[in-house]
Amino acid sequence: xxxxxxxxxxxxxxxxxxxxxxxxxxxxxxxxxxxxxxxxxxxxxxxxxxxxxxxxxxxxxxxxxxxxxxxxxxxxxxxxxxxxxxxxxxxxxxxxxxxxxxxxxxxxxxxxxxxxxxxxxxxxxxxxxxxxxxxxxxxxxxxxxxxxxxxxxxxxxxxxxxxxxxxxxxxxxxxxxxxxxxxxxxxxxxxxxxxxxxxxxxxxxxxxxxxxxxxxxxxxxxxxxxxxxxxxxxxxxxxxxxxxxxxxxxxxxxxxxxxxxxxxxxxxxxxxxxxxxxxxxxxxxxxxxxxxxxxxxxxxxxxxxx
Amino acid sequence: xxxxxxxxxxxxxxxxxxxxxxxxxxxxxxxxxxxxxxxxxxxxxxxxxxxxxxxxxxxxxxxxxxxxxxxxxxxxxxxxxxxxxxxxxxxxxxxxxxxxxxxxxxxxxxxxxxxxxxxxxxxxxxxxxxxxxxxxxxxxxxxxxxxxxxxxxxxxxxxxxxxxxxxxxxxxxxxxxxxxxxxxxxxxxxxxxxxxxxxxxxxxxxxxxxxxxxxxxxxxxxxxxxxxxxxxxxxxxxxxxxxxxxxxxxxxxxxxxxxxxxxxxxxxxxxxxxxxxxxxxxxxxxxxxxxxxxxxxxxxxxxxxxxxxxxxxxxxxxxx
Numbered sequence: 001x002x003x004x005x006x007x008x009x010x011x012x013x014x015x016x017x018x019x020x021x022x023x024x025x026x027x028x029x030x031x032x033x034x035x036x037x038x039x040x041x042x043x044x045x046x047x048x049x050x051x052x053x054x055x056x057x058x059x060x061x062x063x064x065x066x067x068x069x070x071x072x073x074x075x076x077x078x079x080x081x082x083x084x085x086x087x088x089x090x091x092x093x094x095x096x097x098x099x100x101x102x103x104x105x106x107x108x109x110x111x112x113x114x115x116x117x118x119x120x121x122x123x124x125x126x127x128x129x130x131x132x133x134x135x136x137x138x139x140x141x142x143x144x145x146x147x148x149x150x151x152x153x154x155x156x157x158x159x160x161x162x163x164x165x166x167x168x169x170x171x172x173x174x175x176x177x178x179x180x181x182x183x184x185x186x187x188x189x190x191x192x193x194x195x196x197x198x199x200x201x202x203x204x205x206x207x208x209x210x211x212x213x214x215x216x217x218x219x220x221x222x223x224x225x226x227x228x229x230x231x232x233x234x235x236x237x238x239x240x241x242x243x244x245x246x247x248x249x250x251x252x253x254x255x256x257x258x259x260x261x262x263x264x265x266x267x268x269x270x271x272x273x274x275x276x277x278x279x280x281x282x283x284x285x286x287x288x289x290x291x292x293x294x295x296x297x298x299x300x301x302x303x304x305x306x
Numbered sequence: 307x308x309x310x311x312x313x314x315x316x317x318x319x320x321x322x323x324x325x326x327x328x329x330x331x332x333x334x335x336x337x338x339x340x341x342x343x344x345x346x347x348x349x350x351x352x353x354x355x356x357x358x359x360x361x362x363x364x365x366x367x368x369x370x371x372x373x374x375x376x377x378x379x380x381x382x383x384x385x386x387x388x389x390x391x392x393x394x395x396x397x398x399x400x401x402x403x404x405x406x407x408x409x410x411x412x413x414x415x416x417x418x419x420x421x422x423x424x425x426x427x428x429x430x431x432x433x434x435x436x437x438x439x440x441x442x443x444x445x446x447x448x449x450x451x452x453x454x455x456x457x458x459x460x461x462x463x464x465x466x467x468x469x470x471x472x473x474x475x476x477x478x479x480x481x482x483x484x485x486x487x488x489x490x491x492x493x494x495x496x497x498x499x500x501x502x503x504x505x506x507x508x509x510x511x512x513x514x515x516x517x518x519x520x521x522x523x524x525x526x527x528x529x530x531x532x533x534x535x536x537x538x539x540x541x542x543x544x545x546x547x548x549x550x551x552x553x554x555x556x557x558x559x560x561x562x563x564x565x566x567x568x569x570x571x572x573x574x575x576x577x578x579x580x581x582x583x584x585x586x587x588x589x590x591x592x593x594x595x596x597x598x599x600x601x602x603x604x605x606x607x608x609x610x611x612x613x614x615x616x617x618x619x620x621x622x623x624x625x626x
Contacts, residue, residue, distance in 0.1 A: 032586065046586075069585055083454070083595060098452065100584060115598055118570060135569025135600065151572030169540065171606070186609035233613030245613040248559030277610030279583070 001305050002207065002215040005290065006057045009298040011047055033299050034280050035292050036072050038104040039142035041284035043073045045292065045299065051078055051089070054301065065089050072102040074109045079123055086111055088124070095126025106142040106285075120146060139182075141175035142285040148172055155181060155196050162196040174283020182289060184278035187235075189289055191306050200306035206236030206243075207293055207302065208273040215302050218242070226262055228253050237272030271296045360389060360396055366404040369412070378419045387431035392532035392622060394545060397432050430626065433548070436566065437626035439504050440550025447498035447563050447577045451598055453483040456591040457581055460490040462514050462521055468493040472514040477507040485593050492525070492561035494579035494596060495552070495623075504625035522558040529554075529561070530621035537574070537618040539605040546574055547620045553601060555608065555616040564620070565598065573600035583607035 011033065035054070037043035044051040044063070051063040051071050063078055065071065070081040078089050079102055086094030099111040103120070111126075113119040118136035121128045131138055136148045147157040149172055154161040157175070168190055170183030179194040188203030204217035218236040225234055225244070232244030232252055243266060244253040254266035273295040281291040281304075289304040365386050372382035390396045404412040416428050429435035436444070458466045462473065466488035467481045480500060481487045489497065499505035518524040526534075529552050537553070538544045547553060549566025553576050562576035569575050576599060581592045583603045601618055609615035 034586070083593075084452070133570030134567075134598075135571055135573060135575065137571065149571055151568065151570060153572075171603075186606055186613075186615070231614060233609075233615075235613065247556050247608065247612055247614055247616055249556060277607055279606065279610070 002217070002302055003305075004209070004213060004215060004300055005303045006054060006059060006301040007298055008045065008047075008052055008059050008301075011294075011299050032274070032276055032280075033292055033294055034276060035282050035290055035301060036070065036102065037282040037284060037290055038073060039106055039285040041286075041288060041290065043282070044071050044078055045301070046071050047299070051080075063089050070100075070102045072104050072109050074104075074123070079109050079111070081111075086123075092124075094123065095121060097121065097126070103138065103140045105140045105144040108144065110140060112138060118148075137171045139172045139175050139283075142177060145175060147175045147181055149183065155192065157181070157194070162194070164192065164196045165198050167201075168192050168196065168198050171279045173279065173281055174289070176283060176287040177285045178287065180287055182281075182283045182287075184281055187275065187278055189278050189281060189304070191287070202304060202306070204236075204275075205234060206273075207275045207291075208236055208238055209293060209295070209300055210239055221257055223255070223257050226255060226260070228262070228264060235274075237270060237274060241272055243270065243272065273300075360399075362396065362399040362403040363407060365389065365400055366407055366412070369404070370408055370415075373415060373419045380420060380424045383416070383420070384424065384427055384431065387428055390431060392431060392433045394433060394533075394535050430622075436548045436550045437622065439502075439625045440548065440623060442502045442550075443495075443499045443504060443623065443625060444550040444563055444565060444577070446502045447495065447596070448565070450483065450494070450498060450596045451577060452595050454485050454593055454595050455483050455494070455579070456485055456488045457579060457594050458488045458490060458591045460493055462516075464490075466490070466493075468497065469514060472496075472507075472510045474511075477511075480507075483596075488591055489579070491578065491580045492529070492558060495561055495563050498563070499623070499625050502625075509624075526554060526557045529623060531624050531626050532622050534619040534621040537601060537620050539602045539615070539618055540573075545620070547576075547601075548622075550623065550626070551620045552623045554619045554621065555601075555604065557617075559616065560604065560608075562599075562601075562604070569600055571600075571602075573602040575600050576604070578604065580604075582611070 033045050033047040035045050042055045044053055046068050049066050051065055052059045053061045065080050067082045068080045069083060072079050080087055080089050081099055081102060084098045086099050088094060097113050100114050101112045103110045103112060109123045111121045111123060115134040117134055118131045119128050120131055120138060138146050138148045140146055145158045150156050153164040155164050168183060170185035170190060172181060173184045174182040180199055181192045183190045187205060188201060190201040191199040193199050206218040208216050210216040216239055221236060223242055228244060232246055235243050237243045240257050242255045242257055246252045251265045251268045254263040273293045275293050276291050281289050283289050290301060293300040293302060368386045369383050372379035390400060401412050420428055426435060430437045460466050460469050468489040471478055471481055496510055513525060513528055516524060535545060547564030549564060551564040553562045553564055560580055562578040565575040565577060567575040577596060578599050579596045581587050581594050583599060585592060585594045605615050
């Protein structure tokens with residue numbers, strides 16, 4: 001089930017994915033607004049140099065931050081990563097380190113350093129806890145339990161490892177109060193039970209706002225891919241538009257679903273809706289999976305429940 | 307709804323390297339064909355074509371004979387291994403042929419007969435170890451991790467800092483890394499190789515001023531020494547990159563350098579200068595750091611943001 005949660009109007013986003021990256025005429029690059037939530041489901045939307053506070057179903061205010069590679073709401077302010085440097089907004093510095101991302105439990109914000117070893121540091125004091133070898137992707141639940149996927153398909157929660165079921169692959173993005181873990185890969189998410197088995201999975205290949213407050217995915221439309229003479233991957237980018245991507249090589253093709261009209265190559269700038277990569281989706285303590293859909297007239301926040 | 311067309315099983319290069327039918331072999335080996343291929347595609351392509359004609363059993367016998375009697379004929383061994391073109395399928399076939407005929411392991415026998423540079427070269431040719439040059443450039447790029455520059459797309463005529471330096475009429479001071487230096491992914495790798503002294507400005511200049519029909523394909527060829535092999539992201543039993551291997555993602559669309567390490571989640575580490583997977587793009591150029599990430603993280607980002615997932619290939623670099 002997918003439902004709309006909040007909408008931030010007026011944030012015009014060019015939703016074309018990467019066009020060709022090759023050559024001096026490479027097209028403009030996409031700047032996706034990203035959501036960062038605490039376990040209670042509230043947090044911030046990072047949009048350029050501004051953090052928009054999201055509380056419940058409403059955007060309630062903004063924080064000017066300059067550059068933000070990651071951010072996490074904390075009290076009246078926020079922790080912000082600029083490159084690998086950590087600082088607190090509106091004022092204050094953070095502990096030294098090569099920080100890569102921010103996490104939060106119900107009461108504490110953490111910074112993660114992933115190399116040369118994976119380290120979790122509680123803020124603001126920066127007390128460090130080494131989790132394991134380099135490159136792990138830890139997540140923290142509301143109670144402060146830490147989980148990650150380790151080489152060999154091991155799902156580790158607070159030091160206890162279980163084998164992940166075949167097909168349970170991806171980068172951890174959350175852990176809910178029932179102990180379910182959430183793994184993201186490309187545009188999909190897989191929820192896993194505490195024993196490593198798969199609870200449910202969802203791979204939408206495009207999510208767009210539909211009519212009358214609905215949300216549509218590629219699975220909801222009747223579309224037979226035309227033969228365009230080369231391998232493309234299809235994404236629903238509007239209720240009546242399917243985009244066929246060609247990776248970094250070019251702008252792909254565009255198909256109007258209702259008429260079958262093919263535009264090849266697709267315009268290099270598209271007006272449609274493009275969800276965040278699943279590795280940036282956020283999980284709350286009840287198992288709600290939240291993501292943004294950036295489009296021509298603003299940004300929707302939608303919630304997926306298994 | 308069917309949302310995904312079939313991904314090509316082989317890259318163009320792999321298709322070109324597939325064993326031709328017997329009737330085509332004679333034609334392919336005609337002297338005029340070999341010369342034409344050498345002119346149009348270079349020695350590497352000729353080597354690749356000839357490698358397809360390998361008799362692995364004969365090669366195993368040649369190597370074994372070179373290890374018999376007093377002394378070892380290192381040159382004969384290395385010459386024989388050179389014919390593999392570092393093609394993993396040919397390496398596997400040679401190992402099997404050697405084991406079948408002599409009942410021992412090729413690597414174990416080589417390790418008992420060779421040492422020092424010869425052994426390292428043999429392991430390089432068997433794709434078991436990087437060359438000293440690969441390690442030096444990987445070390446140099448590792449030393450650049452964390453330094454910032456502005457990432458921009460590039461190619462001949464891009465006008466970014468590196469391209470301007472590379473295309474100048476004479477060699478100037480190499481770009482220093484700072485946020486006012488604009489440079490792209492493969493240019494960062496070339497800069498590291500230049501800084502070690504293993505790659506000359508003239509070589510870089512010649513590529514940036516080459517007038518070729520498809521410059522990006524040309525560069526893939528120039529940056530590959532020997533066969534390129536397909537890497538399947540996330541496949542635990544797949545072939546892993548060696549330290550200093552060039553990692554091509556959709557050809558030149560993204561180029562990184564392998565560290566030779568596997569991270570705690572089992573993913574193949576690379577050193578990369580490109581905003582993904584953790585830095586948002588900024589219009590007009592993105593300030594970012596040279597970073598350690600993994601092929602799997604980049605492929606996953608790619609599949610989500612500019613599908614389909616990239617074709618990933620590994621190759622030894624020209625400075626190996």
